[in-house]
Amino acid sequence: MADELSQAALDYHRYPTPGKLEVTPTKNMVNQRDLALAYSPGVAAASLAIAENPACAADYTTRGNLVAVISNGTAVLGLGSIGALASKPVMEGKAVLFKKFAGVNAFDIEVDTLDVGRFVDAVSLLEPTFGGINLEDIKAPECFEVEKRLKAIMKIPVFHDDQHGTAICVAAAIRNGLRVAGKNIGEIKFVCSGAGAAAIACLNLLVEMGLKKENITVNDRFGIIYKGRVDEMNPYNSAYAIETEARTLDDVMDDVDVFLGLSAPGVLKQEHVKRMAANPLILALANPEPEIRPELVHAVRGDAIMATGRSDYPNQVNNVLCFPFLFRGALDVGATEINDAMKIAVVDAIGDLAMREAADTVVAAYGGKAFSFGREYLIPKPFDPRLMTIIPPRVAKAAMDTGVATRPIEDFDAYQRQLETFVFRSGMTMKPVFELAKRNQQRIVFAEGESQRVINAVQILVDDGICKPILLGDPASIQQNIDNYGLRLKVGENIEVIDPRNNPEYKKHKQAYYELMCRKGITPSYSKRVIATRNTALAAIMVRAGDADAMLCGVEGNYISHLRYIRDLIGARPGLADVAAVTMLILKRGTYFLTDTHVSVNPTATQIADSTALAAELMAGFGMEPKAALLSHSNFGSRQNEHSEKMRQALQILRDKYPQILAEGEMHADAALSQEIRDRLFKNSAFTGEANLLVCPSLNAANIAYNMTKMLADGLPVGPMLVGTNYPAHILTESTTVRGIVNMAAYASLDAMHRKG
Ligand SMILES: NC(=O)C1=CN([C@@H]2O[C@H](COP(=O)(O)OP(=O)(O)OC[C@H]3O[C@@H](n4cnc5c(N)ncnc54)[C@H](OP(=O)(O)O)[C@@H]3O)[C@@H](O)[C@H]2O)C=CC1
Ligand SMILES: CC(=O)C(=O)O
Numbered sequence: 168m169a170d171e172l173s174q175a176a177l178d179y180h181r182y183p184t185p186g187k188l189e190v191t192p193t194k195n196m197v198n199q200r201d202l203a204l205a206y207s208p209g210v211a212a213a214s215l216a217i218a219e220n221p222a223c224a225a226d227y228t229t230r231g232n233l234v235a236v237i238s239n240g241t242a243v244l245g246l247g248s249i250g251a252l253a254s255k256p257v258m259e260g261k262a263v264l265f266k267k268f269a270g271v272n273a274f275d276i277e278v279d280t281l282d283v284g285r286f287v288d289a290v291s292l293l294e295p296t297f298g299g300i301n302l303e304d305i306k307a308p309e310c311f312e313v314e315k316r317l318k319a320i321m322k323i324p325v326f327h328d329d330q331h332g333t334a335i336c337v338a339a340a341i342r343n344g345l346r347v348a349g350k351n352i353g354e355i356k357f358v359c360s361g362a363g364a365a366a367i368a369c370l371n372l373l374v375e376m377g378l379k380k381e382n383i384t385v386n387d388r389f390g391i392i393y394k395g396r397v398d399e400m401n402p403y404n405s406a407y408a409i410e411t412e413a414r415t416l417d418d419v420m421d422d423v424d425v426f427l428g429l430s431a432p433g434v435l436k437q438e439h440v441k442r443m444a445a446n447p448l449i450l451a452l453a454n455p456e457p458e459i460r461p462e463l464v465h466a467v468r469g470d471a472i473m474a475t476g477r478s479d480y481p482n483q484v485n486n487v488l489c490f491p492f493l494f495r496g497a498l499d500v501g502a503t504e505i506n507d508a509m510k511i512a513v514v515d516a517i518g519d520l521a522m523r524e525a526a527d528t529v530v531a532a533y534g535g536k537a538f539s540f541g542r543e544y545l546i547p548k549p550f551d552p553r554l555m556t557i558i559p560p561r562v563a564k565a566a567m568d569t570g571v572a573t574r575p576i577e578d579f580d581a582y583q584r585q586l587e588t589f590v591f592r593s594g595m596t597m598k599p600v601f602e603l604a605k606r607n608q609q610r611i612v613f614a615e616g617e618s619q620r621v622i623n624a625v626q627i628l629v630d631d632g633i634c635k636p637i638l639l640g641d642p643a644s645i646q647q648n649i650d651n652y653g654l655r656l657k658v659g660e661n662i663e664v665i666d667p668r669n670n671p672e673y674k675k676h677k678q679a680y681y682e683l684m685c686r687k688g689i690t691p692s693y694s695k696r697v698i699a700t701r702n703t704a705l706a707a708i709m710v711r712a713g714d715a716d717a718m719l720c721g722v723e724g725n726y727i728s729h730l731r732y733i734r735d736l737i738g739a740r741p742g743l744a745d746v747a748a749v750t751m752l753i754l755k756r757g758t759y760f761l762t763d764t765h766v767s768v769n770p771t772a773t774q775i776a777d778s779t780a781l782a783a784e785l786m787a788g789f790g791m792e793p794k795a796a797l798l799s800h801s802n803f804g805s806r807q808n809e810h811s812e813k814m815r816q817a818l819q820i821l822r823d824k825y826p827q828i829l830a831e832g833e834m835h836a837d838a839a840l841s842q843e844i845r846d847r848l849f850k851n852s853a854f855t856g857e858a859n860l861l862v863c864p865s866l867n868a869a870n871i872a873y874n875m876t877k878m879l880a881d882g883l884p885v886g887p888m889l890v891g892t893n894y895p896a897h898i899l900t901e902s903t904t905v906r907g908i909v910n911m912a913a914y915a916s917l918d919a920m921h922r923k924g
């Protein structure tokens with residue numbers, strides 16, 4: 168490993184606190200009452216309930232979502248038997264992956280013994296603590312015995328990740344690799360380097376999938392495993408011993424279709440690769456250094472399809488694609504074991520996923536690179552959020568079908584939503600909006616139709632049937648982007664494309680633009696130019712003309728330049744001084760709306776009252792009851808100046824004009840969010856609990872508050888949504904993600920539907 172990376176890794180592990188994990192309580196512990204509930208005497212109620220009915224441990228403790236990652240340090244990655252203590256960073260790492268990828272809590276447990284019996288005793292006694300056991304980096308052949316004995320004793324899933332997690336990912340990658348190479352698993356010549364935990368499990372699964380045993384040759388440190396060999400033989404590697412004169416890897420590499428390495432660095436040489444069959448598939452999976460580096464393979468074989476266990480090359484075959492999601496499904500149904508049906512469900516899910524285009528978040532996580540199924544993309548990337556939404560339900564279903572689920576899932580739709588919410592926190596809040604949008608698909612025109620983010624979002628919108636997209640832009644560039652991403656959009660079939668320079672409705676749109684702008688110094692010839700070159704203007708005119716139901720712009724270019732067109736061509740509703748922007752922030756703590764985050768620099772008291780009322784109306788569309796707080800540096804008159812006075816006036820206007828809205832102010836943001844703080848200042852607050860509509864006195868305050876909260880509280884924004892417009896039109900920002908565009912297209916549809924009544 169490069170010195171720089173080693174040092175960076177050491178610093179990463181050491182600072183700011185040693186290690187990668189900590190324990191975080193999930194319940195408040197701030198007063199005497201909490202203490203009485205969490206600990207003595209209250210805790211006795213939970214203990215007695217479990218004593219009476221052990222199954223309710225899943226209701227009153229973390230057990231149902233807690234996995235132990237257990238090792239004795241005998242086969243740590245490809246580093247060998249470095250001991251239980253030295254394995255701790257790897258086990259902590261696996262625990263982090265469980266949590267990060269699938270929300271599974273995991274403790275690492277390092278058991279310092281080489282004795283199978285003592286190890287099994289130690290682990291089996293942990294059953295009351297955990298909902299599942301993930302065995303890790305335990306060397307063969309002991310690992311087989313350990314797993315077999317623990318499975319027999321324990322009534323929770325026991326899963327040796329290096330065996331089965333690896334086998335599942337390898338099986339999916341090989342199935343897809345053979346698809347690309349155009350080969351049939353029943354006919355291929357197969358060489359495996361390594362006969363340990365991972366290798367034997369992979370071979371067993373591949374044989375189940377149709378690989379012929381007679382076509383497999385296995386090699387380990389002592390050479391080829393042949394019938395009659397005496398060194399290092401055991402019942403597990405003996406199953407793959409063959410009649411042969413061959414004794415080394417060098418003897419067996421002619422015409423090999425697939426090489427699977429689960430052994431040690433540098434075992435496979437360029438000379439071997441040269442002799443392999445056409446389109447050879449090479450999985451060099453030893454970690455961290457593979458059996459051969461991809462650049463060495465590609466230097467001698469242009470037709471090779473290559474995978475490693477590393478993240479810095481294409482086709483990372485690593486069990487992280489499997490274990491977090493497999494356990495998620497198993498825990499969610501209280502599975503008593505992980506059986507073959509559950510494993511096969513994961514093989515299928517991983518394999519299928521790679522055949523679909525990569526998700527937007529994957530593209531973002533990998534530097535904007537697009538992936539589509541092929542030589543360099545055989546299996547999904549670990550950051551693919553769909554692993555979480557696709558694998559656990561299939562595992563849960565397989566567990567239920569095979570009778571090992573103690574808590575069967577009753578409502579799979581609700582379960583699916585729960586998983587989606589984990590990945591896209593917008594899931595729940597946006598759910599009703601998506602449902603409504605789907606029922607009455609609106610025509611949404613996208614001003615930046617050539618943008619890759621827009622095109623990726625449009626694929627999701629089409630797949631989910633949320634709207635009928637119209638893309639403005641050069642058709643050739645749009646098609647190029649569709650092809651680059653391997654998307655399934657078909658112009659004229661599931662999307663409409665309008666080239667502004669070749670627009671069939673050009674005359675009508677130009678005239679409409681001219682009529683709106685002729686008294687603002689715009690000439691007929693300039694109108695022509697604008698309508699052919701300014702997509703935001705064209706989109707706005709299309710919405711006005713009824714050629715689209717709503718528009719989205721702003722993914723490219725600055726906000727204010729789009730706002731100019733919106734103000735001129737869409738305009739504010741009669742009686743309003745201007746439009747305003749409302750941004751939704753989805754936080755762990757809840758969902759909040761802020762206004763005006765993007766439009767008016769210094770709104771008047773009337774504007775503030777109007778935009779509060781419009782934001783409240785918008786929130787009702789999300790099924791939320793607005794509680795508006797007019798924010799200030801002043802708390803109910805504590806400061807007297809023009810800024811606090813403005814918010815006081817705004818409250819008065821609100822109460823006069825919109826008495827139905829629950830509004831309070833002017834106040835500090837903490838008072839807005841805490842009943843307790845408000846109670847200390849005065850009684851009879853207009854609303855109870857916390858405000859969910861935070862109204863700021865200026866653009867400065869609103870925009871700063873929004874961006875700061877988003878960063879500090881890891882908020883997920885939806886918006887900005889424009890309110891008070893004459894027609895449905897929304898300006899996104901340049902940082903909007905694909906998911907953000909999808910959310911806003913759904914909201915724009917809802918906006919359009921509401922206006923139609
Ligand atoms: N990418 C992934 O997802 C995963 C990768 N791996 C990697 O696979 C490798 C094996 O792991 P695991 O099965 O758990 O470990 P084991 O210790 O159980 O097995 C190691 C196997 O490799 C063989 N071996 C060691 N050195 C050589 C060599 N120079 N030539 C040929 N064979 C050799 C060993 O042979 P012998 O018994 O004779 O010593 C043994 O059969 C590790 O590098 C690990 O990082 C493992 C799991 C997942
Ligand atoms: C990935 C993994 O589990 C290993 O290399 O051991």
Ligand SMILES: [Mg+2]
Pocket residue numbers: 244303304328329
């Ligand atoms: Mg491992």
